Amino acid sequence: MDRILYTAMSGAKQSMEQQAVVSHNLSNVSTAGFRAQLHAMRAVPVQGEGALPTRVSVAATTPGSDFSAGPINHTGRPMDVALEGDAWIAVQADDGTEAYTRRGDLQVDGDGLVTLVGRPVIGDGGPIVVQLGASLSVGADGTLSGIGEGENPEALVDMGRIKLVTPEQALQRGDDGLFRPAPNAEGDVVALPADENARVASGALEGSNVSAIEAMVSMIDVARRYEMQMKVISTADENAQRANNLLSIQG
Secondary structure (H helix, E strand, C coil), X not given: CHHHHHXXXXXXXXXXXXXXXXXXXXHCCCCCCCCCECCEEEEEECCCCCCCCCCEEEEEEXXXXXXXXXCEEECCCCCEEXXXXXXXXXXXXXXXXXXXXXXXXXXXXXXXXXXXXXXXXXXXXXXXXXXXXCEEEECCCCEEEEECCCCCHHHCEEEEECCEECCCCCCEECXXXXXXXXXXXXXXXXXXXXXXXXXXXXXXXXXXXXXXXXXXXXXXHHHHXXXXXXXXXXXXXXXXXXXXXXXXXXX
């Protein structure tokens, strides 16, 4: 009877974790450039002392993220960019390392630092700093151009170039939501080189690739699966109690 409990108990636990992944995806259905998280399960033998080959549990297998492109929404804002192809924008993470994102709603803070969700955008020589009050625009190659406040249009100057990269292998999502390449043989995460051929489209944003309808259907499916597994546990307990009652009958 315990073999049923192993499978149902571990399956219920993984269903709860899958529900968390689906909820996270659903909450980011309107986040620009968001890549949906994927979640899968597999059967594994029970580990530990006294393990039996007939006992199997369920474990999570995280295949990564869905890197399919999201819909392009035209905003008309000069500092909004949608990345073309497999290009990514380089930003500085909270720990000072370089990471990558598909989000393109650029902002300029009070110090003239170009940021994405509060994180500095990396250029040719580090974080990009522009002139405060300048009228900015972004070229197809990621070059930031600006006209100083009160100056003529002929005074257009380059103020930096966004570092764009095109990874050859799939990136890995970090706990901060940013993506990085896999560690090398020494365990170090090496920054990707800039791709001179990468292009962006200004005045537009790439939306999330999460489908709200599919996410809602998946949430209902996971909830029903969890209820089914809990019912299996309850049924197994009832069967064990009946078996104990039969064995306790004194004839």
